[in-house]
Amino acid sequence: MLVEGITSRPVHGGIQVDLFARRHFFALEGEGALALLAQAPALDEAFFDRCEVLYAAADAAGRGYDEALARLKPDLFRQTPTVETLLFRLRGCLSRATMGTRLYVAGGEGFIGRCMNVAAGFGMDAGTVLTEHRGSAARRVQCVHCKGITEDVSESPFACSHCGLNLLVRDHYSKRLGAFQGVCIDAEEPVSASRTPEEVFQ
Amino acid sequence: MAIMFRQETFRDDFTYRNSPANIHRFPFPFDRDEYAYSVNIEPHVPGRKGTIYESLIDVDEHYVAEMADRALVLKEDPLRYQALPHMMQAQWDVLELLMEQQAAGYPEHFSLTRNGDRWRWINRPLGIDDTFTFGARETLPYEPLEYIGRQTQGDLCIVDQRDNNLWMDAGLVTTQADWSLDFDVGMNFMEWHGPVPLAHGMGIFDRALKFLLNLQLGQPVRRFNWTMTVNPRLDTSPENYHKWGRDRTTVTPVNVGRKVHLRVELQTLWRLPRSNAMLFVIRCYLMSMEELVTVPKWARRFHRVLKTLPQELVDYKGMTRYRDTTVEWLSRHDDGAPTSPGIWPD
Amino acid sequence: MSATSTIPVRVSEIEPVAESIKRVRLERPDGRPLPPFSPGAHVVVSMNDGGRIRRNPYSLMSEPDDRGYYAISVLRAEKSRGGSAFIHDVLKAGDELTISHPVNLFPADKRGRKHILIAGGIGITPFIAMMAGFARDNVPFELHYAMRSRAHGAYWRDLVASYGAHRIKPYFSAEYQVLPVATLLENQPLGTHVYVCGPDRLTDCVLDAARNTGWPAANVHTERFLAPAGGKPFDVELIRSGITVHVGEHESILEAVEAAGIDAPCLCRGGACGQCETSVIACDGQLLHHDVYLSDDEKAGGRKIMICVSRFEGTRLSLDL
Numbered sequence: 001m002l003v004e005g006i007t008s009r010p011v012h013g014g015i016q017v018d019l020f021a022r023r024h025f026f027a028l029e030g031e032g033a034l035a036l037l038a039q040a041p042a043l044d045e046a047f048f049d050r051c052e053v054l055y056a057a058a059d060a061a062g063r064g065y066d067e068a069l070a071r072l073k074p075d076l077f078r079q080t081p082t083v084e085t086l087l088f089r090l091r092g093c094l095s096r097a098t099m100g101t102r103l104y105v106a107g108g109e110g111f112i113g114r115c116m117n118v119a120a121g122f123g124m125d126a127g128t129v130l131t132e133h134r135g136s137a138a139r140r141v142q143c144v145h146c147k148g149i150t151e152d153v154s155e156s157p158f159a160c161s162h163c164g165l166n167l168l169v170r171d172h173y174s175k176r177l178g179a180f181q182g183v184c185i186d187a188e189e190p191v192s193a194s195r196t197p198e199e200v201f202q
Numbered sequence: 203m204a205i206m207f208r209q210e211t212f213r214d215d216f217t218y219r220n221s222p223a224n225i226h227r228f229p230f231p232f233d234r235d236e237y238a239y240s241v242n243i244e245p246h247v248p249g250r251k252g253t254i255y256e257s258l259i260d261v262d263e264h265y266v267a268e269m270a271d272r273a274l275v276l277k278e279d280p281l282r283y284q285a286l287p288h289m290m291q292a293q294w295d296v297l298e299l300l301m302e303q304q305a306a307g308y309p310e311h312f313s314l315t316r317n318g319d320r321w322r323w324i325n326r327p328l329g330i331d332d333t334f335t336f337g338a339r340e341t342l343p344y345e346p347l348e349y350i351g352r353q354t355q356g357d358l359c360i361v362d363q364r365d366n367n368l369w370m371d372a373g374l375v376t377t378q379a380d381w382s383l384d385f386d387v388g389m390n391f392m393e394w395h396g397p398v399p400l401a402h403g404m405g406i407f408d409r410a411l412k413f414l415l416n417l418q419l420g421q422p423v424r425r426f427n428w429t430m431t432v433n434p435r436l437d438t439s440p441e442n443y444h445k446w447g448r449d450r451t452t453v454t455p456v457n458v459g460r461k462v463h464l465r466v467e468l469q470t471l472w473r474l475p476r477s478n479a480m481l482f483v484i485r486c487y488l489m490s491m492e493e494l495v496t497v498p499k500w501a502r503r504f505h506r507v508l509k510t511l512p513q514e515l516v517d518y519k520g521m522t523r524y525r526d527t528t529v530e531w532l533s534r535h536d537d538g539a540p541t542s543p544g545i546w547p548d
Numbered sequence: 549m550s551a552t553s554t555i556p557v558r559v560s561e562i563e564p565v566a567e568s569i570k571r572v573r574l575e576r577p578d579g580r581p582l583p584p585f586s587p588g589a590h591v592v593v594s595m596n597d598g599g600r601i602r603r604n605p606y607s608l609m610s611e612p613d614d615r616g617y618y619a620i621s622v623l624r625a626e627k628s629r630g631g632s633a634f635i636h637d638v639l640k641a642g643d644e645l646t647i648s649h650p651v652n653l654f655p656a657d658k659r660g661r662k663h664i665l666i667a668g669g670i671g672i673t674p675f676i677a678m679m680a681g682f683a684r685d686n687v688p689f690e691l692h693y694a695m696r697s698r699a700h701g702a703y704w705r706d707l708v709a710s711y712g713a714h715r716i717k718p719y720f721s722a723e724y725q726v727l728p729v730a731t732l733l734e735n736q737p738l739g740t741h742v743y744v745c746g747p748d749r750l751t752d753c754v755l756d757a758a759r760n761t762g763w764p765a766a767n768v769h770t771e772r773f774l775a776p777a778g779g780k781p782f783d784v785e786l787i788r789s790g791i792t793v794h795v796g797e798h799e800s801i802l803e804a805v806e807a808a809g810i811d812a813p814c815l816c817r818g819g820a821c822g823q824c825e826t827s828v829i830a831c832d833g834q835l836l837h838h839d840v841y842l843s844d845d846e847k848a849g850g851r852k853i854m855i856c857v858s859r860f861e862g863t864r865l866s867l868d869l
Binding site for chain 1: 659660661733734735736737738739740759760761762763764766767
């Protein structure tokens with residue numbers, strides 16, 4: 001595909017807390033911890049009494065964000081070893097949540113996409129989940145040809161981890177899949193010419 | 203008068219052709235000699251006899267072959283049909299609308315008999331005679347949208363209306379100009395139009411959305427879109443782009459007239475009564491350059507339009523590799539004479 | 549796009565169903581089926597009241613799948629602008645009217661996992677078709693219905709009989725019963741939607757309670773009765789038509805324009821749909837915006853007016869009509 005520079009990137013408005021909510025769930029990954037920590041000084045004990053924080057340190061492990069989050073004394077704080085286990089816990093939280101619950105998600109694009117997916121499964125409208133992008137700009141990409149999802153894509157083009165086609169990452173994002181679209185880049189070239197991948201999502 | 207349905211293919215040996223009569227009813231979309239982007243929405247009302255507007259859902263000589271091609275696409279990739287669970291009521295709306303319109307427009311080919319919610323549908327060209335219960339999914343071999351979509355020319359998309367936006371929540375899409383329903387399902391109007399260049403900045407989608415949100419029952423509207431396709435291939439999906447993309451490199455000054463096709467989409471939009479959702483029918487018409495230049499007015503005008511098309515749109519429509527070759531070939535059929543107003547042949 | 553295409557209908561039945569409320573049954577004179585409609589939809593009924601055309605929107609409350617007839621319910625408005633008084637005092641079985649195609653500005657969110665309907669008085673009407681739809685699709689719902697008294701409230705006995713007391717909760721203010729809005733909204737599961745239709749007081753109360761219990765705005769749905777408030781009469785200069793029309797105390801600019809034989813685009817007649825947006829060419833005075841369509845900035849800007857509900861106070865108003 002010869003088109004580049006499409007402008008339909010997801011817009012993350014930031015996780016400014018909604019003080020009207022009765023319950024606050026935070027799903028945070030890596031540097032995403034900073035999105036909550038930055039607001040913490042303005043929030044009081046009563047707020048954190050109504051707070052549940054799930055945190056996967058991912059590539060921010062060892063930076064002490066986990067301890068900083070624990071010091072906020074939320075009603076529940078759980079650090080999970082991986083994003084998968086965080087998503088499992090998130091399902092547990094949402095299954096007993098009520099309409100007064102607000103979900104805040106901060107971390108990488110792929111992480112945000114996967115959390116939104118879980119929330120949608122509980123009838124939460126995408127527009128009601130607050131999101132903030134922090135840390136790596138690596139993307140979660142679905143190959144439009146084989147439908148396989150490749151995590152942590154930081155170069156374009158890249159080879160699909162499922163079918164091996166060379167994919168251009170389009171700036172076209174599906175909230176339902178939580179992924180950008182990858183489309184074969186060299187289909188129009190008679191002999192598969194090699195292209196140098198560029199680091200574009202850093 | 204009964205339509206003579208052609209036997210032809212849209213893949214492999216590409217035997218698709220338009221009969222001379224069908225060329226004259228082609229929806230040539232340009233009403234002036236230079237390219238101008240516009241929302242171009244107008245009421246979808248029945249038009250002149252012998253045009254594609256004679257019936258609100260047009261059936262032509264390619265019907266049987268198109269339905270065979272659609273069945274092949276669905277067999278290879280069932281994901282071309284998508285429907286989110288809350289769209290079932292809208293699916294029945296669509297089935298009713300398309301059966302009613304086709305039976306009204308072509309009684310010699312289709313008939314619908316209703317006895318309460320027991321309906322009998324006869325589709326003679328495809329040899330179908332089914333009796334089913336309206337509203338009961340288990341009385342049809344497919345979900346209602348897929349069932350009627352396998353018997354209707356054109357892609358079908360059903361959009362839900364909520365929160366002042368339109369949501370692409372169901373569809374059957376096998377003849378698309380390079381967009382993926384499987385990827386776009388669940389998106390809102392602005393999101394699924396995200397990849398279209400230029401128009402966002404002009405506010406075109408904001409205005410179009412505001413208009414469509416007010417679309418009324420019994421007052422469908424239509425608009426045109428167009429692109430070009432190498433070979434008369436209906437399934438130019440992104441899913442299979444790695445297979446057909448190479449076609450774009452095969453155009454030469456010798457074969458351009460036969461290979462390059464103008465691809466026109468007639469989009470009709472209908473408010474659906476029971477669900478308050480909206481149906482988009484995106485009907486694709488293909489005509490080779492050789493067929494197009496048999497109408498001198500269209501030869502002149504299309505040459506001029508293609509020459510003035512902005513580069514962003516040339517890229518977006520995927521015509522970058524063969525636009526110049528096509529303009530060059532068309533220039534031989536443009537004597538510079540003025541063209542008459544309107545879209546129809548002189 | 550101009551006025552919606554209309555459907556001729558005949559009144560096949562008109563009967564009182566509660567204090568000051570009449571139910572009107574409409575059928576096509578030629579016996580053909582009416583279009584199916586979606587729950588929450590309304591039609592605009594046009595009435596010829598002694599040579600004067602009155603048009604009022606009414607929610608459809610018949611079975612959405614029954615194409616044989618439409619039913620509406622009409623409350624005699626205390627300060628009637630004419631339409632409801634005409635229906636109560638003049639209209640009789642056999643009379644002919646025209647109606648618009650159904651329009652839905654108050655649809656249920658079909659993805660909802662549970663629906664809570666809150667009605668006040670005549671605000672029950674859109675919910676009757678909605679509940680039929682939820683029951684057909686097997687979707688959980690409950691109705692909380694506030695009325696002045698057992699005699700003033702319409703349909704509540706039938707609804708309890710159809711859907712059960714566990715789903716239909718009536719509240720009578722004459723018996724000091726209060727609809728507990730806040731506690732109702734407090735513990736609802738994710739995916740619940742709430743709908744309110746009734747007097748502004750009730751709507752505001754539900755909106756406040758929803759915000760205070762942390763509901764996202766996307767799950768809260770309102771339909772207000774936006775009957776033109778009426779007000780002081782004034783003149784409007786229509787620049788393109790080259791005439792000046794007088795807008796009386798109990799009519800809207802739109803009605804005055806139509807009475808002068810000018811076909812102005814319009815649809816909902818309730819300040820919601822945006823079709824009658826009109827450019828203000830000159831304004832020496834104050835625009836009184838009563839619509840929910842224009843943004844606050846557009847209202848403050850003073851260059852646009854929704855002529856179906858909004859009014860004017862001052863010395864001179866010129867519109868692009």
